[in-house]
Amino acid sequence: MQIKPILSALRRHKSGTILIALQIALTLAIVCNALFIVHERVDKVNRTTGLDETNLIAVSNDYVGAPEDFTPIMKTDLQTLRSLPGVVDAYVTNSYPLRQGGWSTGVQTDPDSTKQGISTALYFGDEHALKTLGVRLIAGRNFNAGEVVTVGRQQQPGTAQVIVTKALADKVFPDGNALGKVIYLAKGKPSTIIGIIEKLTTPWIQNDFVEGDYVTIMPVMFNSSFQQFLIRTQPGQQDAVFKAVPPALYASNRMRVLPEKVGIRKFEDVRRRAYDADRGMAILMSVVCGVLLAITAAGIVGLSSFWVGQRRKQIGVRRALGARRSDILSYFMTENFLIALVGVVVGVILAVGLSQWMFTHFEMKRLSLTYVAIGVVALLALGQAAVFAPALRASRVSPVEATRSV
Amino acid sequence: MFGYYMELALRSLRRSRALTALMILAIALGIGACMTTLTVLHVLSGDPLPGRSASLFYPQMDPRDMVGYAADQASPSQEFPRQLTWADGMSLLHSRRADRQALMVGGQVATQTADARMDAFVSSSRYTTADFFPMFETPFRYGRAWTSAEDDNRSRVAVLGSDLNDKLFQGQDSTGRVVRVDGHDLRVIGVLKPWRPVPHFFDLNVGAFSATDDVFIPLSTARDFLLRRAGGIQCWGKGSGDESTLESSECAWLQFWVQLDSPAKMTAYRQYLADYAAEQKAIGRFERPAHTRMLDVMGWLDHEEVVPGDVRLQVWLALAFFLVCLINTVGLMLAKFMRRSGEVGVRRALGASRASVFSQLLTEAGMIGLVGGVAGLLLSWLGLWLVRLQPVSYAALAHLDPMMLCATFAMAIGATVAAGVLPAWRACRITPALQLKSQ
Numbered sequence: 001m002q003i004k005p006i007l008s009a010l011r012r013h014k015s016g017t018i019l020i021a022l023q024i025a026l027t028l029a030i031v032c033n034a035l036f037i038v039h040e041r042v043d044k045v046n047r048t049t050g051l052d053e054t055n056l057i058a059v060s061n062d063y064v065g066a067p068e069d070f071t072p073i074m075k076t077d078l079q080t081l082r083s084l085p086g087v088v089d090a091y092v093t094n095s096y097p098l099r100q101g102g103w104s105t106g107v108q109t110d111p112d113s114t115k116q117g118i119s120t121a122l123y124f125g126d127e128h129a130l131k132t133l134g135v136r137l138i139a140g141r142n143f144n145a146g147e148v149v150t151v152g153r154q155q156q157p158g159t160a161q162v163i164v165t166k167a168l169a170d171k172v173f174p175d176g177n178a179l180g181k182v183i184y185l186a187k188g189k190p191s192t193i194i195g196i197i198e199k200l201t202t203p204w205i206q207n208d209f210v211e212g213d214y215v216t217i218m219p220v221m222f223n224s225s226f227q228q229f230l231i232r233t234q235p236g237q238q239d240a241v242f243k244a245v246p247p248a249l250y251a252s253n254r255m256r257v258l259p260e261k262v263g264i265r266k267f268e269d270v271r272r273r274a275y276d277a278d279r280g281m282a283i284l285m286s287v288v289c290g291v292l293l294a295i296t297a298a299g300i301v302g303l304s305s306f307w308v309g310q311r312r313k314q315i316g317v318r319r320a321l322g323a324r325r326s327d328i329l330s331y332f333m334t335e336n337f338l339i340a341l342v343g344v345v346v347g348v349i350l351a352v353g354l355s356q357w358m359f360t361h362f363e364m365k366r367l368s369l370t371y372v373a374i375g376v377v378a379l380l381a382l383g384q385a386a387v388f389a390p391a392l393r394a395s396r397v398s399p400v401e402a403t404r405s406v
Numbered sequence: 407m408f409g410y411y412m413e414l415a416l417r418s419l420r421r422s423r424a425l426t427a428l429m430i431l432a433i434a435l436g437i438g439a440c441m442t443t444l445t446v447l448h449v450l451s452g453d454p455l456p457g458r459s460a461s462l463f464y465p466q467m468d469p470r471d472m473v474g475y476a477a478d479q480a481s482p483s484q485e486f487p488r489q490l491t492w493a494d495g496m497s498l499l500h501s502r503r504a505d506r507q508a509l510m511v512g513g514q515v516a517t518q519t520a521d522a523r524m525d526a527f528v529s530s531s532r533y534t535t536a537d538f539f540p541m542f543e544t545p546f547r548y549g550r551a552w553t554s555a556e557d558d559n560r561s562r563v564a565v566l567g568s569d570l571n572d573k574l575f576q577g578q579d580s581t582g583r584v585v586r587v588d589g590h591d592l593r594v595i596g597v598l599k600p601w602r603p604v605p606h607f608f609d610l611n612v613g614a615f616s617a618t619d620d621v622f623i624p625l626s627t628a629r630d631f632l633l634r635r636a637g638g639i640q641c642w643g644k645g646s647g648d649e650s651t652l653e654s655s656e657c658a659w660l661q662f663w664v665q666l667d668s669p670a671k672m673t674a675y676r677q678y679l680a681d682y683a684a685e686q687k688a689i690g691r692f693e694r695p696a697h698t699r700m701l702d703v704m705g706w707l708d709h710e711e712v713v714p715g716d717v718r719l720q721v722w723l724a725l726a727f728f729l730v731c732l733i734n735t736v737g738l739m740l741a742k743f744m745r746r747s748g749e750v751g752v753r754r755a756l757g758a759s760r761a762s763v764f765s766q767l768l769t770e771a772g773m774i775g776l777v778g779g780v781a782g783l784l785l786s787w788l789g790l791w792l793v794r795l796q797p798v799s800y801a802a803l804a805h806l807d808p809m810m811l812c813a814t815f816a817m818a819i820g821a822t823v824a825a826g827v828l829p830a831w832r833a834c835r836i837t838p839a840l841q842l843k844s845q
Binding site for chain 1: 428432435588589634715727731737742745829
């Protein structure tokens with residue numbers, strides 16, 4: 001295929017050529033950045049929490065009234081929940097992964113440290129917590145019932161025993177051997193690490209408060225009106241337990257509120273709600289990419305059809321002089337390929353620039369080159385596909401056209 | 407002449423329907439995407455109290471100890487604690503140096519009527535001081551706000567928001583009746599009309615776009631009952647988050663707003679604030695170099711970046727999308743106009759000036775813009791409806807206002823006419839003789 005005649009023909013259609021190349025460039029820049037955002041969001045949505053999320057139910061409970069001590073009611077509630085048919089285990093806590101609200105505090109290894117410690121999320125629980133959550137203990141032991149203490153809203157919790165995640169253990173004690181070591185979560189209150197769990201995430205999906213999967217579980221019953229119950233059900237029993245929990249709790253004690261919407265949720269719903277915004281953004285970006293590619297394709301079809309229409313006579317002459325249909329077809333395909341190539345080169349520069357701009361303005365990661373490569377291939381293919389129909393029409397122009405004057 | 411151009415445009419548009427439809431669709435999609443995202447941005451970055459926000463200020467100081475000082479100074483978000491301690495808040499409140507001042511914190515309480523005929527439910531609460539209501543010009547439907555005297559006496563009173571009054575008292579005048587809050591009985595002295603400043607500027611801790619609180623209770627009363635707080639607390643040094651001793655602890659957990667009606671008062675208050683911090687430093691309570699700041703409402707919202715990053719990203723995405731749609735339209739219009747070289751040649755040969763050919767073709771472009779604008783408007787309604795279905799706190803706020811409606815059309819027609827300039831110019835430069843000859 002001769003490139004030179006194509007180039008000299010393009011020189012006579014400068015505006016159109018530039019417009020198509022520009023459109024391809026912008027589309028490439030937007031599409032590969034958008035797909036990269038989609039990829040990041042999908043990754044985020046699929047992040048695991050470290051707990052066994054199937055057959056888990058979360059209850060948010062608010063006791064009404066002002067007794068001195070909420071723990072008797074909490075214990076009764078736990079008994080009620082644990083004795084429901086289909087329930088494997090249950091415990092009461094202040095928060096859990098994906099809840100989007102919870103406690104964090106600093107970890108110190110030295111009681112008199114003046115540095116700000118590593119932030120950890122704080123979960124309360126009893127000896128039933130690990131089994132209910134379905135997390136794996138990789139070292140040490142679980143709490144026992146005797147270690148659970150009641151902490152009021154007036155006190156900073158700092159129990160004698162704690163269980164931490166492996167991530168936190170490795171962060172605080174980089175040399176390993178965190179088991180049995182002492183950390184300080186409240187001033188003057190030493191806590192011994194008695195167990196290490198494989199993984200458990202913080203209540204937040206953004207790392208605003210805690211930088212990694214740094215989580216501490218304390219054997220605490222928190223004396224407060226606002227409590228979260230987590231319930232593990234037997235497989236297949238989740239729906240039945242879900243229906244049975246509110247009436248059972250209200251029957252045991254009417255002085256409570258299970259707030260609308262978040263009062264009782266299956267863990268699937270907790271997860272869905274936590275990532276709603278990210279999923280929405282991913283869907284939006286995908287739709288925009290799709291529409292953008294469609295519009296660009298339509299634009300190429302439109303402009304190429306015009307060029308074919310404009311050059312019918314010349315095509316006829318070429319055909320009359322012996323060019324085969326495939327020559328005409330490949331002429332238009334090559335022409336589009338050249339334009340798309342220029343567009344793609346400009347587009348790659350734009351895409352990287354855009355990614356750099358988003359990196360500084362939106363705290364996003366830098367675009368991975370895989371996405372640029374995918375975008376380049378996609379747009380070249382799109383251009384070829386879009387030009388195919390007009391090119392085919394061009395190749396069907398009869399040599400007789402050469403003899404027509406109009 | 408314009409009518410004739412319109413007729414010509416219509417004829418021409420009808421002749422190549424697919425191309426016309428494609429151009430209109432591209433403009434409509436671009437406009438729809440832009441207007442949807444811009445409307446959301448417009449709503450979220452609006453002024454919560456128009457005409458009043460410039461005289462409301464949020465004083466801040468840094469009462470923390472030296473732990474982590476260097477790191478905090480390096481990070482703009484950590485430069486000051488977001489809130490004030492009880493000690494500082496109370497000093498500023500009682501000094502009464504501003505025209506009005508209110509100290510506050512949000513919370514959550516279980517509410518029901520005194521006869522407990524329905525189960526209690528959770529309501530969001532605000533514990534504040536008397537000036538809150540006149541300072542933010544909250545509209546009252548019934549009754550009144552409480553007074554400073556009632557603040558000092560720890561009066562068992564409450565002001566209800568419109569929604570809660572509807573729920574508890576079916577919207578009747580409930581002043582004088584009793585609302586039970588976490589088991590404590592409070593007398594209702596006032597009921598607000600529906601009131602929702604957007605953003606929820608006076609307390610961003612509970613969500614920048616959260617609805618207004620359901621029940622307002624004097625701060626002193628709330629502390630008597632240790633009603634539940636919400637919205638975060640930052641402690642340092644000897645501070646501990648013990649609920650019962652928050653008054654004396656080194657923890658920041660209160661928001662403080664002042665109203666200053668003149669620039670002179672503003673300067674004076676800034677000075678007062680600086681002096682206060684210097685004095686606290688001198689007596690050794692503050693350890694860090696004395697350091698204060700006072701932003702007005704819009705400045706504060708800017709500083710706290712209340713508009714979500716995703717919303718800004720969506721606006722940019724929509725604008726880029728619209729740009730591609732426009733380039734697409736320019737290309738298609740170019741093809742369309744150049745295809746009519748013959749027609750243009752004839753018109754020119756018959757005496758039409760370049761200017762009239764140019765304006766004829768621009769009329770055509772403008773018509774595409776108009777139709778695209780109408781379709782884009784429908785798409786933005788659809789888009790905003792979709793936004794309202796999203797589970798985000800600002801969902802209910804996404805509505806098209808008249809200003810954005812006009813902007814939609816201006817943008818659609820303006821952009822399309824601009825897009826038509828290059829093709830029309832190219833077309834009107836055609837040499838008539840050349841076109842006629844080839845016929």
